[in-house]
Amino acid sequence: MKKTLLAAAIPALMFANGASAVELYNDGVNSVSMGGHLTVELTDKSGDTKLDANSPRINFSFNRDLGEGFKLDSRIEMGMSNFVTGGNSFSTRLGYIGVGHDDYGRLSAGKQWSVYYDVTAATDMPIAWGSDSLFSYANGTDGGKLGLGRADQSIQYRNGVSLGNAGDLNFGVQWQGTADDMYDDRVAASVTYGVAGIKLGYAYSGGDVDYTAMGQGQGVEDANVHAFSASYGTYGKGLYVAGAYAMSENLQQTKLAGNNIIAEEADGYEALAAYGLNNGLNLYVLYQGVEDTTNDLTVQEYTNFGAEYKLTSNTVVYGAYKVDHGSDIKETDDAFAVGIRIFL
Secondary structure, three states: OOOOHHHHHOHHHOOOOOOOEEEEEEOOOEEEEEEEEEEEEEEEEOOEEEEEOOOOEEEEEEEEEEEOOEEEEEEEEEEEOOOOOOOOOEEEEEEEEEEEEOOOEEEEEEEEEOOOHHHHHHHOOOOOOOOOOOOOOHHHOOOOOOOOOEEEEEEEEEEEEEOHHHOEEEEEEEEEOOEOOOEOOEEEEEEEEEEOOEEEEEEEEEOEEEOOOOOOOOOEEEOEEEEEEEEEEEOOEEEEEEEEEEEEEOOOEEEEOOEEEEOOEEEEEEEEEEEEOOOOEEEEEEEEEEEEOOOOEEEEEEEEEEEEEEEEOOEEEEEEEEEEOOOOOOOOOOEEEEEEEEEO
16 A cells, blocks of 8 residues: 655646656765756847846755664755846755655655645646646745745645555645744645546645735735546556646736726646657647636636757757737736746
């Protein structure tokens, strides 16, 4: 009834586009590896063309066999936001320590991929314009303080069991303490079930946020979200299809009568269809949208058509065109992007 823990308990860390790591040291008990990727991307929106970096990062993982079946894993990952412009560029994307056992599960602490993202990661696959409609990266952040994307100062417990031919069941729970006198304790939980290439998931995250202290003037509200996802296949290898839906309360920033507000209720949805050919070419279509359902406003809605081609096992060139379907709260336009990503 058990399975290899770290392969199952952290699905959000495993991406299909060529994620890899170079082992720098291994003495049989301790190991050190380096990973990450660098990207150069040319984008054009409304006739404005620029060269950007698209989320480059470098990470170091430190692992140790503690004996008796217990293993320690840790990672520090730094983002390089000014990779193509110079200046001070490093910021912390991840930083955590975990201890796991195949039978007893894994306990971890630090800044880490949230249990919520275990579910919403299903549609966050393309390099260009990935997931931003399921509140994982709420309101242009990394979701850290809300515990939705890369959760700040979080404690997590994960475990999973194999049900044999009936599939695999995994779950995770997460807690965050107060932060910046604006965020109260937050809790999150997720459960995923996979069988025969199909994966189903549900996640919840909630806790009070003081929007008055944040300058929104809306008082203390319970900012919560429920997310559901379903997927089939492996992205980049044959047919992959995925869909996800999230419904939130007091979480999504919107605009009413020219004023920025937090929507009482907002829904997000994404659908991804991709097909990876044997020659390394992967074609996809990704549809995304966010609706302020309280005020009947479209926050964003677009369809992303793209292609990614593996030059080597760790080098990908890609191109995408985003058809913007309009927004009721901001000006929008179509855009395109072409780039190259090198995985370390």
